[in-house]
Amino acid sequence: MADRRSFLAGLLATGLCPTRGWADLGNPAYLAAARLPSGKYALFGLSNDGAPLFQIPLPNRGHASAAHPYHAVAVAFARRPGTFALVINCTSGTVIARLTAPGGHHFSGHGTFSADGGLLFTAENDFENARGMVGVWRTGDYARLTAFSSGGIGPHDLKLMPDGRRMVVANGGIETHPDTGRTKLNLPTMRPNLTYLSLDGVVADQIEPPVEWHKNSIRHLAVHGDGRVAIACQWQGDLSDVPPLLATHDGGAALAFRASGHGYERRMQGYAGSIAVSRNSRIAVTGPRGGLALIFDRSGQFQDTITEQDICGVAPAADDLAFTTGLGRVLFPIATTWVTREHDLQWDNHLIAIAG
């Protein structure tokens, strides 16, 4: 174990890559995948105000992507259950590497770089064993180094913690198998959890929702600058139960569930699509099925809603938050209002902020 640890630590020091930085591309603020009017798919780089700065074709529908912290490199993940992810040089538009999930694994559609960009972590489903995994890739040549348990079943999102030394994984608890598509195989017994792992896979902490909400799948994550975690859930029980879809975790023993208190969760139909935390710690949870997003303050108090059809992507903006919708809109903040830019596109589930 010590050997592997020092091996990984050594790799962290070798972030050697000839790629140019994001500045050369006009400092895009976001990455987002979309479906084009032609029915083809592409990854876009967007400016602060939602204008496209670059566009790179994708072979299929994307899900989330990950932006390298320094180099203009993005990893575009296929939609779950996907077996590939493309590492794209966003300056040239060329595919640097094609990551293929090892046999018996699927990508969940989410991944994250280490703080120095030397490693890439991917959330994966080891479907024959119904075991969640984190794949570790070296970004120099995008070789797969190792994989370790995610600490639960059905990991979906995973994020790096601000200390750069741990990651947090949303183990959704739902077992799926490629033979049965996205069919959920274990709803009566599902047990989601939030797991914190060191970068070499040692579980540091693990928290489950209370038993009565064991069907509230922990799905997407956003991390505040101080390390508090905001969690967007997807309810797998009956829709006449209306559990909160936002939970927060501040390192304590339990998750704190945060309801809007206005019944907006009903309109969201048990389904939160994405989550983000702004730099001033406002939390947004999007609900494409209800066509609305909920905004909470840093303490989890409900503040506001945004009504917008098929709203799903959300990311921190320089000031506050930005959103994308399946109808092609980008909503970005200017002064005290949200401004809409329309594209003849369908924005995919996630809007990813590029660091720096």
Place this chain on the structure above:
Amino acid sequence: MRSWKAAILIMIAMPAWAETPDIAGIVDDHILPGYQALAARTAGLADAAQADCTPGNAHLNTAYHAAFDAWIMVSHLRFGPSEQDDRAFALAFWPDTRGATPKTLAALLRDQDPVVRSPEAFQTVSVAARGFYALELLLYDPQFQQNEAVGYRCTLITTLTQGIAASAAAILDDWEGGYADLMRGAGSNDTYRSPDEAVRQMFTALSSGLEFTAETRLGRPMGTFDKPRPNRAEARRSGRALHHVTLSLTATRDLAAALSGGDTDLDAAFGRAINRATALDDPVLATVATPEGRFRVEVLQQSITDIRQQVAEDLGPRLGIATGFNSLDGD
């Protein structure tokens, strides 16, 4: 706080009006008769087990098949009373990807666990060892026929069937005792705040019922071309796998007809799928193990996919149910 300012450039085309199906009619003609049949037949099953719990006795077998049929006919109606206290899961724990049902049953038999002596105590047993799929193992799997503890197994079978009957009765009681009125009166209560919400619930039942039949009932035994999994066919020990496909298509066809106002194209698509299922003549889907057999099951699966597509692309929009890029993605 940022105020919302709509900088709208283009109006999004919305359907001028959406059809509203006859919600009360669906409750009275589709849902309630289904649960009434389930309650009656599961009570009959409990009586039959009480009279003679010996696996293989004709009376018990007949009652088992009749009650299981009734469950499959409502198995797409996964909302409201069926989801309270995990009743539906306690009736039907399948798929059992981890083999929890045989494991839990074997442990009960091995330990002669006294929990089976009362139906109330038995409610505390894992849902994996309750319901139709557990009963099927006890009645049809050779592993559970060899057991020495005949008396204990008899008690287990009897209690298990009583539990099934109790869950079915509880679901029916809730439907008749108020939930049916909530749906009929959608728009005047907090469970269904508008008729649209009730319609959406029924539409979801239709589409997820079809999805389950295509992807799980057929998809699990199909496995992959290189690795078919005939042993994963649903209720194969009692020869019911294909029968479940036909029954669930029949039940969802009825719901689809009511929701669509008798759409003949949609009904014809159901007819084609049911004919294909009937023509398969492979009760436990064992032929998925051969390339030709697998191909035939794939054709059946495709015919259900065709129905699902019509439901999503034609029926959904007609009912005013948004078919968004992200809202439908479900990830």
